[in-house]
Amino acid sequence: MYFSTGAITAALLGLSSAQLVHVVSVSSSNKSLAFYPDTLTADVGDMIQFQFLAGNHSVVQSNFDNPCTPIQSHVANATGMFSGYMNVAASAATGMIPVYTMEVKDKTPIWIYCSQGKHCEAGMVMVVNENTAANSTRSLANFKTLAAAAPENLDPLSSGTSNSDTSTGGTTSSIPSPSASASTPAQAPGSVVTVSAWTGLLSVAAILAML
Numbered sequence: 001m002y003f004s005t006g007a008i009t010a011a012l013l014g015l016s017s018a019q020l021v022h023v024v025s026v027s028s029s030n031k032s033l034a035f036y037p038d039t040l041t042a043d044v045g046d047m048i049q050f051q052f053l054a055g056n057h058s059v060v061q062s063n064f065d066n067p068c069t070p071i072q073s074h075v076a077n078a079t080g081m082f083s084g085y086m087n088v089a090a091s092a093a094t095g096m097i098p099v100y101t102m103e104v105k106d107k108t109p110i111w112i113y114c115s116q117g118k119h120c121e122a123g124m125v126m127v128v129n130e131n132t133a134a135n136s137t138r139s140l141a142n143f144k145t146l147a148a149a150a151p152e153n154l155d156p157l158s159s160g161t162s163n164s165d166t167s168t169g170g171t172t173s174s175i176p177s178p179s180a181s182a183s184t185p186a187q188a189p190g191s192v193v194t195v196s197a198w199t200g201l202l203s204v205a206a207i208l209a210m211l
Helices: 005-016 088-092 140-148 196-209
Strands: 020-026 047-052 060-062 096-103 110-113 125-128 171-176 192-194
Touching (some): 088 096, 125 140
Parallel strands (some): 020 047
Antiparallel strands (some): 020 192, 047 096, 060 110, 096 171, 110 125
8 A cells, every 4th residue: 555755744744843732730739839830931832731730729821010910901902811710629539630721822921820819929920931131120039029019819800801710811621630540640840741743653653554
């Protein structure tokens, strides 16, 4: 049986256009109020998957000058992102953990916080593509200082910038928890997973198997 070089080329293209998934753990087994890692660098087109490991937390986009409030409250026409509240205990019975996945649209720094209770003020914040080379004062450390002094901690619902309780700026789903399946554990915090490369490899393998 013969296959066109176009079919094989198309499969190989999946390897060259591999999409990276950066894993961020939201809290931990000891229920800490933190993101792990709390700073990462991602290219345009990369995905960031937030894996909720404990408690009931959220992922909300802010801007540097106004931590603990949604970005759309301060930036005209901004959509921002909001995962909704992810109750890990509610998913435990199914052996799954909730996840929220977003795509990086540009290299502009993305400032993120948890809108639950006083978590933001307590330091549960992070940044994607911090750029202190452009402005040394806009660092994660300074963002945490501003967050600690924030007068309130709001999500898009309580701030009146959303008319829905659904997530925005990404997609919510679930994956097997580490304890549910030893063969499909949650990824380690800060790990990078290539997804399209696997698709390309499987496509090439399938074609070669039929030659």
